[in-house]
Amino acid sequence: MKLTLKIWRQDNAKSKGRFETYHLDNISPDCSFLEMLDILNEQLINKISHPVCFDNDCREGICGMCGLYINGRPHGNDDAVTTCQLHMRHFSDGDTITIEPWRAKPFPIIRDLVVDRSAFDKIIQEGGYISVSTGGVPDGNAIPIPKNKADEAMDSAACIGCGACVAACKNASAMLFVSAKVSQFALLPQGKPEAAKRVMAMVKKMDELGFGSCSNTYACEAECPKQIKRSNIARLNREFFKAKVVSEE
Amino acid sequence: MKLVKLTSITKKMALAAAGLFLLVFLLLHASINLCIIRDDGGLWYRNACHFMGTNYIVKVFEVILLAIVAVHIILAVIVTIENYMARPVRYAVSSKTKTHTGSKWMIWTGGLIACFLVLHCMNFYAVKIGLVEGKYTAKIDKVDAFFQQKAMKMQNGELNQKETEEMTAQLQAINSIPENKVDVKNKELVNLTKEEVFKYCGTDFEDYEPDFYTMANELFKKPIYTLIYLLVFVVLGYHLFHAINSLCQTLGCNHKKYNGAIETCALGYAVIVPLLFAVVPIYVMFIK
Ligand code: HEM
Ligand code: FES
Numbered sequence: 397m398k399l400t401l402k403i404w405r406q407d408n409a410k411s412k413g414r415f416e417t418y419h420l421d422n423i424s425p426d427c428s429f430l431e432m433l434d435i436l437n438e439q440l441i442n443k444i445s446h447p448v449c450f451d452n453d454c455r456e457g458i459c460g461m462c463g464l465y466i467n468g469r470p471h472g473n474d475d476a477v478t479t480c481q482l483h484m485r486h487f488s489d490g491d492t493i494t495i496e497p498w499r500a501k502p503f504p505i506i507r508d509l510v511v512d513r514s515a516f517d518k519i520i521q522e523g524g525y526i527s528v529s530t531g532g533v534p535d536g537n538a539i540p541i542p543k544n545k546a547d548e549a550m551d552s553a554a555c556i557g558c559g560a561c562v563a564a565c566k567n568a569s570a571m572l573f574v575s576a577k578v579s580q581f582a583l584l585p586q587g588k589p590e591a592a593k594r595v596m597a598m599v600k601k602m603d604e605l606g607f608g609s610c611s612n613t614y615a616c617e618a619e620c621p622k623q624i625k626r627s628n629i630a631r632l633n634r635e636f637f638k639a640k641v642v643s644e645e
Numbered sequence: 646m647k648l649v650k651l652t653s654i655t656k657k658m659a660l661a662a663a664g665l666f667l668l669v670f671l672l673l674h675a676s677i678n679l680c681i682i683r684d685d686g687g688l689w690y691r692n693a694c695h696f697m698g699t700n701y702i703v704k705v706f707e708v709i710l711l712a713i714v715a716v717h718i719i720l721a722v723i724v725t726i727e728n729y730m731a732r733p734v735r736y737a738v739s740s741k742t743k744t745h746t747g748s749k750w751m752i753w754t755g756g757l758i759a760c761f762l763v764l765h766c767m768n769f770y771a772v773k774i775g776l777v778e779g780k781y782t783a784k785i786d787k788v789d790a791f792f793q794q795k796a797m798k799m800q801n802g803e804l805n806q807k808e809t810e811e812m813t814a815q816l817q818a819i820n821s822i823p824e825n826k827v828d829v830k831n832k833e834l835v836n837l838t839k840e841e842v843f844k845y846c847g848t849d850f851e852d853y854e855p856d857f858y859t860m861a862n863e864l865f866k867k868p869i870y871t872l873i874y875l876l877v878f879v880v881l882g883y884h885l886f887h888a889i890n891s892l893c894q895t896l897g898c899n900h901k902k903y904n905g906a907i908e909t910c911a912l913g914y915a916v917i918v919p920l921l922f923a924v925v926p927i928y929v930m931f932i933k
Contacts, residue, residue, distance in 0.1 A: 630899030
């Protein structure tokens with residue numbers, strides 16, 4: 397395959413970025429998107445110029461490190477995959493591919509296509525956990541959890557925090573992320589004692605960090621590589637309302 | 646940066662609650678409008694307007710409605726600005742992600758509705774609160790009673806020279822009132838300018854009301870207004886389809902058993918209610 401790449405290059409958080417155009421030849425359709433970028437970088441290094449920086453780690457869709465805005469879609473034009481799982485067979489010979497970093501105020505660019513997603517960590521630090529006292533391991537059957545609830549909690553917990561929801565949303569809203577994190581605990585008995593405190597603190601942090609609010613466009617759901625459902629957002633809204641109105645926190 | 650110190654979810658819930666109230670109000674408004682197409686010379690419609698214009702409970706709701714419209718618009722603008730600010734550097738390639746129909750256009754469809762509301766209020770509400778002159782109507786028995794009262798005063802010699810002259814002039818005027826200004830069946834004077842109200846009923850007569858029936862009929866005989874009204878109802882439907890879906894989600898209502906029903910109801914409301922509004926100008930323009 398012959399490709400034209402338009403890639404966002406930016407030296408650091410402060411400097412002004414620009415698109416640079418690169419031409420690649422002989423790309424196999426079986427190659428993954430990140431491998432294609434590796435090939436480009438090898439060529440750039442051979443020419444003694446700076447390679448394109450992009451985040452990645454596991455390259456099998458589980459760590460959530462990778463994330464590129466490719467031709468107008470986070471993680472590119474395939475559904476339910478991360479950028480590292482995207483393959484060049486989804487493109488055609490002669491294509492021009494525009495690659496941009498996630499764009500959101502709380503995700504400042506570090507370099508080129510790498511953004512700082514520690515805003516997500518800050519939200520988690522506000523309550524995305526349950527406090528446990530160590531001691532003897534309780535018996536597994538001591539806390540009854542219906543199968544459907546366990547499944548739903550597990551589905552919500554599938555979020556890998558890649559930030560595609562924020563990148564896809566016209567408001568750069570983190571509601572799908574926050575709702576998945578709130579839901580995975582709200583659905584389980586272990587999460588109940590801290591539920592009200594958790595949801596209020598996490599929403600407050602999300603707002604503080606400058607994420608937008610939810611306009612229910614559902615772009616997040618459409619682009620989530622882990623197919624986190626919008627029903628989590630409705631649950632977050634319910635949990636928030638309950639916390640505000642009913643709880644004495 | 647946050648423009649107001651409420652959490653994003655609180656703002657959205659308030660916006661949605663205000664929207665819900667407006668959805669209920671639209672049903673009431675549409676049902677009153679439909680009275681226009683009843684072939685009774687405006688009896689039902691004028692009665693409905695009379696009730697809406699004079700009942701005290703309605704007046705309370707009118708203030709509440711105005712406040713809620715303001716809340717909806719102010720929150721919508723705030724939320725939209727904040728959301729825009731959450732992405733200071735925009736993407737070079739516009740989004741190719743599928744989104745819910747209408748959801749990206751809410752501020753534009755809403756803004757158009759707001760512009761229309763200004764026009765609509767100039768057409769009707771401004772007449773009611775006396776900012777703009779329109780057409781007026783008065784019940785014949787009320788005019789009569791008022792006249793009798795004055796006649797009594799005249800007999801008792803309580804009127805001065807000027808008032809007596811005025812009354813004679815009024816008596817003459819009302820005897821030569823054009824036919825199209827009298828609704829014999831419904832016993833009303835209609836289609837009066839303010840000057841005519843004073844001419845036929847006396848300068849101190851107060852029991853007249855805006856004649857919205859005549860005004861609506863005149864307005865929708867003008868193609869430009871009918872066209873504007875019809876276009877706005879399409880835009881309104883587009884706003885409402887996403888609005889109703891979004892409202893449920895914002896207020897926490899999302900259940901796989903009912904999501905299909907919500908989508909269907911939203912579509913039903915967004916098509917049927919604007920159609921009910923559209924029936925009136927179409928009827929006046931093309932059928933009447
Ligand atoms: C009859 C008139 C109207 C009705 C019945 C109505 C109803 C609604 C409802 C139910 C919602 C859903 C709230 C949610 O997302 O949870 C909504 C959203 C919205 N409305 Fe309206 N609306 C009306 C007029 C307007 C006007 C005049 C504006 C002018 C600015 C406006 C702007 C918006 C915006 C921007 C949103 C979406 C906010 C967001 O989620 O980003 N609406 N409307
Ligand atoms: S690199 Fe780990 S998910 Fe893509």
